[in-house]
Amino acid sequence: MIKIAIDAMGGDFGPEPIIEGLILAIRNNNNFTAIAVGDKEQLSLLIPPAFNHRIEILDTKDVISMHDSATDALKRKESTIYRAIELVKEGKANAVVSAGHSGATMSLATLKIGRLKGVSRPAIATLMPTSENQNTLVLDVGANVDSDAKNLFQFAIMGQAYAQSVLRLDEPMIGLLSNGEEESKGNEVTKECYKLLSSAKVPNFAGNVEGADIFKGTVDVVVCDGFVGNILLKTAEGVADTIGKIIKKNLKRSLISIAGAVLMRKVFKSLKVRVDYAEYGGAPLLGVKAPVIISHGKSNPKAIKNAIFQAIISASSNLDSIIEQRLEKYTIKEDSIKKDTI
Amino acid sequence: MIKIAIDAMGGDFGPEPIIEGLILAIRNNNNFTAIAVGDKEQLSLLIPPAFNHRIEILDTKDVISMHDSATDALKRKESTIYRAIELVKEGKANAVVSAGHSGATMSLATLKIGRLKGVSRPAIATLMPTSENQNTLVLDVGANVDSDAKNLFQFAIMGQAYAQSVLRLDEPMIGLLSNGEEESKGNEVTKECYKLLSSAKVPNFAGNVEGADIFKGTVDVVVCDGFVGNILLKTAEGVADTIGKIIKKNLKRSLISIAGAVLMRKVFKSLKVRVDYAEYGGAPLLGVKAPVIISHGKSNPKAIKNAIFQAIISASSNLDSIIEQRLEKYTIKEDSIKKDTI
Structure with missing residues (x-):
């Protein structure tokens, strides 16, 4: 069973559209569970009790806003995006979906989850x-x-x-x-x-x-x-x-x-x-060791639902190993050709 | 009286839309004459005799095609665009309009007409x-x-x-x-x-x-x-x-x-x-010593007409001296500030 960590507070419109999107996703896909990271008091009001067995809440209140710098985000260890990414790092979730600060998500994912072998910069x-x-x-x-x-x-x-x-x-x-x-x-x-x-x-x-x-x-x-x-x-x-x-x-x-x-x-x-x-959900951050989907800050529930589906498909795929294998295969060739021409 | 040199052959559809555009411009503006550069036999068939006093033909047959390289164009001294630009260089025309090979027009204009003082690269x-x-x-x-x-x-x-x-x-x-x-x-x-x-x-x-x-x-x-x-x-x-x-x-x-x-x-x-x-005509090449208007290869007569009007306005303006004065004024300041910070 795939487990998706969701920054439930980072979007421009607060937790409502995020949780609504999560519930849409749960209704349409039985093969995953989720950890919603955010203010438990607010979030539990939005989740129908019937879904409690599929949505866990990780209670944390700090939210990185659009006005914060990405480097600040690295220090705020109790923020929703920090905790969501930590869940993946610690193996407690398979993928992250965030509609929050994209720079913060990117920096934290690159630093905490780490880059795939052969990747200089995620994209x-x-x-x-x-x-x-x-x-x-x-x-x-x-x-x-x-x-x-x-x-x-x-x-x-x-x-x-x-x-x-x-x-x-x-x-x-x-x-x-x-x-x-x-x-x-x-x-x-x-x-x-x-x-x-x-x-x-x-x-x-x-x-x-x-x-x-x-x-x-x-x-x-x-x-x-x-x-x-x-x-x-x-x-x-x-x-x-x-x-x-x-x-x-x-x-x-x-x-x-x-x-x-x-x-x-x-x-x-x-x-x-x-x-x-x-329709497409969010933008994947490619080159890190787990699926990270960066959604638009203005995401509606449908966008969040589709971003979660993207995360599930990525997490069930062999994307990471394919990237590592191909980078090794083709980059070696590139080096040898470079030597040839010197 | 402003004189506009026109590459009459360079466009994707041959001389017809170019000459038609030129005639439209002549009908709507009494303050210029033109030199149409191209195959005299073809061009004279397209120009109503009533306009002969305002359109001179410079007979030349070679045309730089889209498949030629811009560097080739520099050597083909009998091509329509080469001759059109030469007219400006020699002071026989005030501005050039071309719907031909834009790379060739740009290279020839930069090389033959020359850059304004202080300009490293025309744009x-x-x-x-x-x-x-x-x-x-x-x-x-x-x-x-x-x-x-x-x-x-x-x-x-x-x-x-x-x-x-x-x-x-x-x-x-x-x-x-x-x-x-x-x-x-x-x-x-x-x-x-x-x-x-x-x-x-x-x-x-x-x-x-x-x-x-x-x-x-x-x-x-x-x-x-x-x-x-x-x-x-x-x-x-x-x-x-x-x-x-x-x-x-x-x-x-x-x-x-x-x-x-x-x-x-x-x-x-x-x-x-x-x-x-x-509606806008063409794209001006800024930074050379005379107005050069680069029109789309697929220009219709209206686009050519508007490109000619652009060339006339540019030729009647003090654009060149303003560019040179401002580059001198602001670039000096830049240098002195650079020195201050070293």
């Missing part, structure tokens, strides 16, 4: 919607700035392993995000990473891809530095949001358009499902 | 739509990868000068694109550029901005490295395109939705105007 991966019925996994979207070629190389291996063993894709294709498709395109770091991926003969490396390819679904995994990934993510959200606003603003101008919009409601609803992060 | 700037009735100028969107902090600093000065003297904005605000608003956010290069802009006391520097701010219109000018800018641009296009595709795909599924869509046509049309690059 945050996220799913982006495409116009086809599939998604593109993009990493890193914010864990690391100033990544070097070796970091990007590891992100590629980790992303491909996740796409295969958790998203269950056959032979997922990797693309390296660049300013053009040609091998000659890129900045110094991506050009070097291109060489690493090619010479190590990492399977299904499709070469460089461009920003638009993410939404076309050209490849399954897109690799980039966390600075670039964060800007990409916020840009995509910004464009979608702006298009929505422009549509709304124009709608107000004409009664006929309003009538049209009412009729198109169904279309927009289906559109929302395609671009709604709640 | 390509582009206007992005916002949900408010204004646009955001983003630079660099592809001229330079691996920009250093000094390059970004110069982009900021050049972009602000362009916003002021060509876009006619009062006191345009500059934002530095980063992975968070706080001063502590950024990669090594942007953090250093932040310090340069602050310590030089460049007016109206608003600090870091995020990807979504571009489309909110938080600031007037957003500064980034060309690798990041290119990815941002392609991502924005990709998201807009994908949303369009998802809407269309869903529309097909229901008759009611189709009825709704017909009614909403007006809204979509107005939306298209807001996000259509043809």
Whole structure:
């Protein structure tokens, strides 16, 4: 039986949506139990007694807020996220889900749970919607700035392993995000990473891809530095949001358009499902020794439910060993080729 | 009288849309003449004789194609873009508009026309739509990868000068694109550029901005490295395109939705105007000694017309001297502060 530790207090809206999401997950999946980490007094009011045998509460009151620094979080040993991660470290839980301070979650997970063998820096991966019925996994979207070629190389291996063993894709294709498709395109770091991926003969490396390819679904995994990934993510959200606003603003101008919009409601609803992060749950932190799912601070119960399911699938998969095996296999090759060319 | 040199052959669809755009511009503006550079036989068939006194043809047949490398272009002295840029170099034209190979245009302009005093690398700037009735100028969107902090600093000065003297904005605000608003956010290069802009006391520097701010219109000018800018641009296009595709795909599924869509046509049309690059014309290459407007290869006549108007406004402005004066003013300050801290 898999056990999921949940930071029940860290989200922007307090414990309600988190516990509601947990209960949704429990209702739909009989194969796990949970430890909700937070203020027992508040939490026990939200959990129906019928679920007491599947939800344990670990009573702790300190919560890292969005205004706290990630380094502060490392010292606050009684905070919900610290305790939740400690549960995994001590083997009392298999995975963590947190909608709290993402920097704190990342730092604590890296430090306390530890990195997988061969991983220099863990990376945050996220799913982006495409116009086809599939998604593109993009990493890193914010864990690391100033990544070097070796970091990007590891992100590629980790992303491909996740796409295969958790998203269950056959032979997922990797693309390296660049300013053009040609091998000659890129900045110094991506050009070097291109060489690493090619010479190590990492399977299904499709070469460089461009920003638009993410939404076309050209490849399954897109690799980039966390600075670039964060800007990409916020840009995509910004464009979608702006298009929505422009549509709304124009709608107000004409009664006929309003009538049209009412009729198109169904279309927009289906559109929302395609671009709604709640469908995917949260962003996995790849490269640490246990599944850590970082959810949006504004997660609704559905997003939390899906994040818990993600954690369960990750915890039941052989993701970690695949990452370690592949990093060993391909990184050795990279080194030997490097020596050859010196 | 301003004279505009136009590469009449470089676009993806040959000379027709270029000449058509030129004629549109001539019909709407009496204050310029043009030199159309290209195959005289083809071009003269497209120009109504009534306009012969305003359009000169410079006969040359070689065209740099999208498959040629930018370095090749430097050697092909009989190509349309080479000759068009030479016209500016020799003082026979005041500005260039090209819908051809953007790398070739950029390299030739930088090499032949030359950089403004104080500019290390010219940058390509582009206007992005916002949900408010204004646009955001983003630079660099592809001229330079691996920009250093000094390059970004110069982009900021050049972009602000362009916003002021060509876009006619009062006191345009500059934002530095980063992975968070706080001063502590950024990669090594942007953090250093932040310090340069602050310590030089460049007016109206608003600090870091995020990807979504571009489309909110938080600031007037957003500064980034060309690798990041290119990815941002392609991502924005990709998201807009994908949303369009998802809407269309869903529309097909229901008759009611189709009825709704017909009614909403007006809204979509107005939306298209807001996000259509043809409205803005082309992307100026900032930092060279004459206005160079790089248009999209797929430009329609309207886009060419607007690119020509952009070139005219730039050529009539004091943009170049403002850039040189400000670079001198603020870069000196930067140096002295650097010395102070050593």
